[in-house]
Amino acid sequence: MNAILEMQGITKTFPGVKALDNVNITVKAGEIHALVGENGAGKSTLMKVLSGVYPHGSYSGDIYYDGQERRFKGIADSEELGIIIIHQELALVPLLSIAENIFLGNEQAEYGIIDWSAAFARTKELLKTVGLNESPDTLVTNLGVGKQQLVEIAKALSKKVKLLILDEPTASLNEKDSDALLALLLRFKAQGISSILISHKLNEISKVADSITVLRDGSTVETLDCRLEAISEDRIIRGMVGRTMADRYPKHEPKIGETIFQVENWSAYHPIHTNVQVVKGINLHIRRGEIVGIAGLMGAGRTEFAMSLFGRSYGQNISGRVLLHGKEIDVSTVGKAVSNGIAYVTEDRKTYGLILDEDIRKNVTLAHLNGVSERLVIDDIREMKVANDYRRRLNIRSSNVFQQTVNLSGGNQQKVVLSKWLFADPEILILDEPTRGIDVGAKYEIYTIINQLADAGKGVLVISSEMPELLGMCDRIYVMNEGALIAELDAGEASQEKIMHAIVKGGRR
Amino acid sequence: MDTRVADDIHAPRQTSWLDFAKTHFRDYGMLLSLLAIMLFFQVVTNGTLLRPLNLTNLVLQNSYIVIMALGMLLVIVAGHIDLSVGSIVGFVGGLAAVMMVRYGIDPVTTTIACLIVGGLIGAAQGYWVAFFKVPSFIVTLAGMLVFKGLTLALLGGMSVGPFPTVFQRLSSGFIPDVFGGEGFNYTSLFLGVASVLALVYFSFRSRANQLKHDVETAPFGLFVFKNALLAVLIISFCYLMATYRGLPNVLIIMAVLIALYAFVTNRTTIGRRIYALGGNEKAARLSGIKTERLTFLTFVNMGVLAGLAGLIFAARLNTATPKAGLGFELDVIAAVFIGGASATGGVGKVTGAVIGAFVMGVMNNGMSILGIGIDYQQVIKGLVLLIAVFLDVYYKKK
């Protein structure tokens, strides 16, 4: 089998950081090639070099594609040759329709006049190929992330694609959508399309990859061939972190005390469609030192529930009571919720979590400036110590705390958001998809921190679409479906099957 | 797992000159361009630019632009714009004139009342922007028309003046010399030396602190050079002014305000929050920042400063005219952007805005001395704005 792509000796530096150091990767024609590595290892950067986001001349090394040396000046050059990249952060225009998005910059037009019927017909075809059952004129903003991901793929297919690059496509998908996407990749492979898949979900990688390149600290560590022998997840982890990891979840003996947090009859309505009830009379409680999970499918209303609770940041007509230590607390604004000891770590770090132009230090202290200031005046040194402390504790990979967060890798951005809320020192920490896009090693570190928090007598509420994570971490799990809690399971009795069973049963009600 | 980053936490902080110059080019580039522009006009005007008399004029002509640039910086950093400041200048100036000249109200009461009115105007506009999310461009465009019209109505289309001498001193007065020097104002020189000493003390202290805590600092040579340059500039400026009539009152007001706003933006929680608000409003809100109130306050603040500028401008002309303040908003906004603020919010510095204001001021002044017509002055200023922002964007991408 011959190689469709060979990247040799790629080195790419940013001011103060060597993101890639002499990286080699070879992708054979018609294979699914996985690219793995810890957060900040350089995976996204490597793919940006390949696709021309970083043009020839801004890196050193050679790219051979389809048997020829290539020097891309921009994305247009690589796209022309069939290299299509779907970035880690989706890049669709929310207020345009699916069809408009798919043909954006590539309109079906003659003399500048768009032929909409052709575009719609073609869109329908493409949507069928990717298995998305939506009308071409649906606005993208009305689609969930999973479906948006499929639109991105349909968009890629609308161009002549020979090498498809997917940067963490399944990070925000649930298992079912992820499986559908992987099946799609296998179909493409059968049609001779090669793909490069970046993911932190190693089970997916061992399922579909033909070969795996492992990056560590900007260098190639090894390339594993899955056609010769089955590669286990543990084997991949060993390559990534340079040692074996015995457990994915830290051992933890919960010390559970009395109930400290209660939500009673919490309801919220959709912000625009006033009569749609999104959160339906939720009752839940958390005990001291307890880690409680909320399971559910994408769109079950978990984020909406958490955000409506956190300073009414979502929805309208919100009703219900929140009690901390048996006393009702006011959570009507974010400020009040925070000062009453509630913190919410968002699932969408770029939109809701970070000030991207600011550095790590300023992001970490933003929710608790009082903690680093004296009568409104910020103490620079104390602030820096705090930031350095979190940078070390959470292993935030960066040149220093003065690095702008926009330049951090996705996983490291997540750790900055987490640091911000840990520093606010809440009584109750609500984590929404806390390990999205985070590598195995860092996940373990975050789990350890969650456990420490619980042991310190706090309450933790974890919203996650990764069931193994909930099962591995939580002492008790609620199951949410269509805005209501439909089941409650203790750690001992909970299992993936039971949770799914509850959801299916709830859906049939 | 813990050893991975441990080694790079204490990476060397004393960067080399070249590296530092590269990464901090934008910070110093600004100041150097201003100096280059001044040098240029100093040469082509045969030394007129830096004559004490002209220097004094330069300060007086620019004071109200600089003062408004401070408020505009906050507005722009918060992600908004205020087009109405020129009209507010005219309106408040007219109001002061009517109060003092027609109704004989004393200057102090008038000044206080006018600042309050400025704040109320800012509040009225900020209210729509902050709480109803009407784009600030629209609200302040409306405000610009409204207050231009109200100025005309208030003054009945006529000029009103002159003002009591006490009020004129706001703009045309100089600080008295407590040492009673003849033809040389020792107090001015003394103030210059004192502020240099304070400046040097604070920058050494903060550098010492930074070094102690391993923060990236400028190379020592550059640090000394920067401080020495500033010291020389300030002291020679004060010396020149002292040989004429001393430091103008308005310069003192301006200097105090610059120091105050630099402090607020750099060191206080409210400053930090404004930057966060402009950088990402949603994230700021979810971090517990009262984004609406903060937006509102930046407009109130802008209104007060525009009111102050209106008073200073009226005092300088010694009369209020319906045309006062016309087009000031453009100079103010240009100053902030020349100073490196980002049009999308979240980025910008007080020092940059002040330097930007002086770039505009020196060009206005220098070109007038050269006798360049108002027509080509505008063309040149427009091009300078474009080039300055282009360079900024270009170096940001690098």
Ligand SMILES: Nc1ncnc2c1ncn2[C@@H]1O[C@H](COP(=O)(O)OP(=O)(O)OP(=O)(O)O)[C@@H](O)[C@H]1O
């Ligand atoms: N524009 C930039 N400026 C400075 N440093 C950058 C820039 N882009 C990336 N980096 C740095 O390069 C390194 C590699 O980042 P990259 O995004 O490629 O990581 P990644 O392997 O994709 O990680 P993740 O799994 O978290 O997405 C990181 O240390 C990051 O901070």
Ligand SMILES: [Mg+2]
């Ligand atoms: Mg990445």
